[in-house]
Amino acid sequence: MRHAFLTDEQIDARxxxxxxxxxxxDDRAIDFAKLMxxxxxxxxxxxxxxxxxxxxxxxxxxxxxQAKRLLxxxxxxxxxxxxxxxxxxAVAHAVGHALLGHExxxxxxxxxxxxxxxxxxxxxxxxxxxxxxxxxxxxxTPAVRALDATGLSRRYHVSMSAAIVRHSELRxxxxxxxxxxRPGGVAG
Numbered sequence: 001m002r003h004a005f006l007t008d009e010q011i012d013a014r015x016x017x018x019x020x021x022x023x024x025x026d027d028r029a030i031d032f033a034k035l036m037x038x039x040x041x042x043x044x045x046x047x048x049x050x051x052x053x054x055x056x057x058x059x060x061x062x063x064x065x066q067a068k069r070l071l072x073x074x075x076x077x078x079x080x081x082x083x084x085x086x087x088x089x090a091v092a093h094a095v096g097h098a099l100l101g102h103e104x105x106x107x108x109x110x111x112x113x114x115x116x117x118x119x120x121x122x123x124x125x126x127x128x129x130x131x132x133x134x135x136x137x138x139x140x141t142p143a144v145r146a147l148d149a150t151g152l153s154r155r156y157h158v159s160m161s162a163a164i165v166r167h168s169e170l171r172x173x174x175x176x177x178x179x180x181x182r183p184g185g186v187a188g
Contacts, residue, residue, distance in 0.1 A: 006100070008173065011128055015135035018099050026139045029157040030088060032080040039095070046070070046098070050077045059107035061094040070094050085158040089133050096132030097125065138166045145170050
């Protein structure tokens with residue numbers, strides 16, 4: 001399968017469609033346990049496994065498209081379950097690879113992958129997953145655009161740095177219209 005180029009607006013629209021399709025309200029933070037249960041219910045082939053912190057090397061989470069399996073380290077799993085922003089972002093990043101239909105095995109690590117430097121395709125997919133994670137956790141809606149970064153951080157349980165970046169993205173795209181597209185990805 002060919003990797004599709006997606007604009008920021010298309011990524012945001014897919015994230016919003018997936019968020020709503022999984023039954024999450026625009027004005028509330030994503031609950032990790034509900035996310036995992038709803039992904040499994042909607043995509044029966046999807047599996048999520050908790051693994052030891054050392055089992056993925058430096059990675060915090062891993063998506064394997066062939067096995068349709070999300071692996072999450074103990075530390076990230078526990079953090080996401082507590083609603084910690086950094087952990088939720090790591091999970092949302094891996095879910096982004098899944099729901100955007102990226103094929104391959106993707107490791108979510110704090111430093112990124114050295115392979116990204118050499119592969120424009122991988123760099124593009126990692127960018128899409130990062131953008132998707134932010135858009136999935138903080139939806140692009142008029143009410144959200146009215147919040148400042150502090151409000152985004154508090155309402156959506158993301159780190160202040162993630163809230164600042166997303167606030168900047170929302171401000172730069174104020175004239176773009178976002179309409180949910182048909183969800184794709186994991187099913188199949």
